[in-house]
Amino acid sequence: METAFATRMRHVKKSFIREILKVTEDPSVISFAGGLPNPASFPVEAVSRAAQAVLAEDGASALQYSTTEGFLPLREFICARYAKRFGLHVSPEEILITNGSQQGLDLLGKIFLDEGDGVLLEAPGYLGAIQALSLYQPRFCTVPLREDGVNISALRDTLDRYGPKLFYAVPNFQNPSGLTYTKENREAAAALLRRHATLFIEDDPYGELRFAGEETPSMRQFLGEQSILLGSFSKIVAPAMRLGWICAKPEIMEKLVVAKQACDLHTNTFAQRVVARYLADNDLDAHIAAIRQMYKERSDCMADAIARYFPPEVRCTRPQGGMFMWAELPQGMSSMELFNEASAMRVAFVPGAPFYVDRTDAPTLRLNYTNSDEAAIVEGIRRLGRAMDEMLNGRVCCAQ
Template identity: 50%
Template sequence: MAKNLYSSRVNRVPKSFVREILKATEKPEIISFAGGLPNPNFFPVDDIMQATNKVLSSEGEKVLQYSTTEGYVPLREYIANRYYSDCGITADNIVITNGSQQALDLIAKVFLDVGDNVMLERPGYLGAIQSFSMYEPDFVTVGIQDDGIDLHELEKKINEFKPKLFYAVTNYHNPTGISYSNQNRTALSEIIRTSNTIMIDDNPYGELTFYDKPHVTMKKLLGAQCISLGSFSKIFAPAMRLGWVCADKEIIDKIITMKQASDLHTNYFSQRILYQYLMDSDIDRHINKIREEYKVRRDYMIEMIKEYIPSDIKYTEPDGGMFLWMELPSDIDVMKLFDIANKKNVAFVPGAPFYIGNEENPNLTLRLNYTNSELDDIRNGICSLGEAIASFRR
């Protein structure tokens, strides 16, 4: 087919780097630390089955029909009460989306014209980079540190570039695993409030805390100047594709218009199953089980890193979430390391997709997921990764 039939947009935006890596690691012998996958052993299959049967038997005709764009009102009320009880939020401030990934696309449609400035963390979530790229903004990046965003760089670049949007993952950041401290969040909010920038606080991992350290929410600190995103993918079931966007009513109205043009509404049947599950099951007990299991895996991966990975390689020790981040010394090229490790049947995500341009050397970083592996695989995979690293120093 002639190339000029396609839009410039579709030719400009690359395929998802991680999705392509996952295709290459589907062989059963591969130990994959690459995907951001919840562990399927902890999906509440029986409870979902019971909720599904109950919904179908009681209101089968209704739950299989079209529904409203905003989403099921009781589910939206549940989200408002559980996550935003101290923010003055109601169901009218919430739209159910196809995962928080769709929320990014809808927000971009609402706010972005070609050439608008969008601020991201450095490194930043590659799904946001890909989603926003569709709308041809100019990206501005700000480094993150052990306790959160680099406040000095942030203030300087907000004043210089005046970005429309600042996208961040403040809880158990993807890809590094770090969380913003409460002090960092407060200082960040003070800077944002002096600007016209809207902050997008994406929070898919917030429930996956290992130490139950309370974090003040950016929505609480910034009010209408913050758009908050959430997801049930990490605590319920990712296949349901249920997330949400929480924002000021004026923004919500525009998001609804964009969603009506996109897909009319998020899967209503899935919404009803989820809500029935939430009413009949103990979601907090389920989340606590996930937290315990993921912490065991994080602890064991760090233990194996200390045993098998050279001591000059830096890594994060996250307090929750699904990822840790490695920084390699200059004698190791991460793409070559990926090829060597893959031949040893272990996979990870090289750091390059998490960066815009060449502001830092992405070929010296990588991301590891610890949630979707059992302990024997973690040991064997980190051992193989250590052997691959050792091959650079013989």
């Protein structure tokens, strides 16, 4: 008997990531593909101490069912952090703890999107957002990114033309491009958004990982309750804990709590209490400073290797933080073909296509620098440069 699936399942972009995993399973392959933090940054011993303390002092509560909203001391920590980082005052009632910020995307899709509703994304944009929101069958529109942030005139046109319900963006050290919106760009974007009913979803998993340049304000500071913030402990504590959050006004929070309860009752309480205890007993700022230093060194190392080994026709972003660089190949060059060439040379990356809603190929690619040591970065970039050279030369040959 054939199984009949829901229509929405036809709208999911087939993930190329599984193809990549097949390549990167081979330990001789140097991978810049995954979006993985460096495990050397995980506070393993401090987490172990926190787990012991939580279970010794409050084991029964830590293992019991709990409230959908999440563990109050953890939500209070998040509020205090917003106050410290941005002078932003939000209350714990405006914070819902989620299974990583990815779940925030699913819940927002669930409470906001009817089929055909407009959703504005950056191009390129976070592929996990494309996947999560696709399942609600919206009408996607996109706005291109520039060096200083979102393209303002394109944003104006798109808002006027499509009046999207949501605009999802990663203004700090964007995934995949590594770009950051300047303060001026944020102000200009917020001024446009204020004229529309579009809710701005500001996903900020990397914001604390700045290793160059100056801290920029949150869009929430310009947009107030027209902004919804997504945050995550994945890159500053540990991703396996699957702890993220949504910060939104109470009217939205009420619907989110209903949706979250239907989805999975609540987020893992043991993990919430362990991380809350870790944060209470340790110096998070010192821990983040160490991660920033580590990622700065890897980023510098990759930038230097790129300058040395990539053909001059290939342009790369130079991030001020976060985990990714973005390379643009000469127009018409296929990053899917480059992926195959590079795989043969035992180096992997994510080709650009999955970061767009409407492409099967693109002359762009994402490089992660946080999860390889410096020797592997230099050797991997050397191999990738050779693969680029061979394709460029081959292409010239074919054209003659």
